[in-house]
Amino acid sequence: xxxxxxxxxxxxxxxxxxxxxxxxxxxxxxxxxxxxxxxxxxxxxxxxxxxxxxxxxxxxxxxxxxxxxxxxxxxxxxxxxxxxxxxxxxxxxxxxxxxxxxxxxxxxxxxxxxxxxxxxxxxxxxxxxxxxxxxxxxxxxxxxxxxxxxxxxxxxxxxxxxxxxxxxxxxxxxxxxxxxxxxxxxxxxxxxx
Numbered sequence: 001x002x003x004x005x006x007x008x009x010x011x012x013x014x015x016x017x018x019x020x021x022x023x024x025x026x027x028x029x030x031x032x033x034x035x036x037x038x039x040x041x042x043x044x045x046x047x048x049x050x051x052x053x054x055x056x057x058x059x060x061x062x063x064x065x066x067x068x069x070x071x072x073x074x075x076x077x078x079x080x081x082x083x084x085x086x087x088x089x090x091x092x093x094x095x096x097x098x099x100x101x102x103x104x105x106x107x108x109x110x111x112x113x114x115x116x117x118x119x120x121x122x123x124x125x126x127x128x129x130x131x132x133x134x135x136x137x138x139x140x141x142x143x144x145x146x147x148x149x150x151x152x153x154x155x156x157x158x159x160x161x162x163x164x165x166x167x168x169x170x171x172x173x174x175x176x177x178x179x180x181x182x183x184x185x186x187x188x189x190x191x192x193x
Contacts, residue, residue, distance in 0.1 A: 088104070
């Protein structure tokens, strides 16, 4: 068992059902980048302050995400330029529960994120097109799948159940147009929501 898995066993569990009440579809979030070594220290520091989500006996969840963008990568360009107001459109699969959602995430100039989503069913193009055309700032016909990632995550919630913390590691990227793959095994992304 690796050191991260050992540390997660020290945190008390919270079920997926209990976590579902803390959806945070309208939130502010802050991201931090750390190393695996820093994560070990962090997990030690939060003992007694957080629960860790446990689903079917697992405390480390697996995710697969496919991001959509325009032909000229307009959404990526806005994000890379540092614009505060921006949108992401993605399909996120929670591999352990097999739930998949088509999501639109909008961030405003105050750092608040609002997320809208529908259940994603492969091949149900009419519903997806209607969802994007009604809820997004982009037309469905202008979008295509551009990049996908896979990662392991540890969802935590504070004892007061007022904030969530996600710890993402073992991040893998695949650019669907160029077929370039990359992996960041030593990188950890911590997001406070």
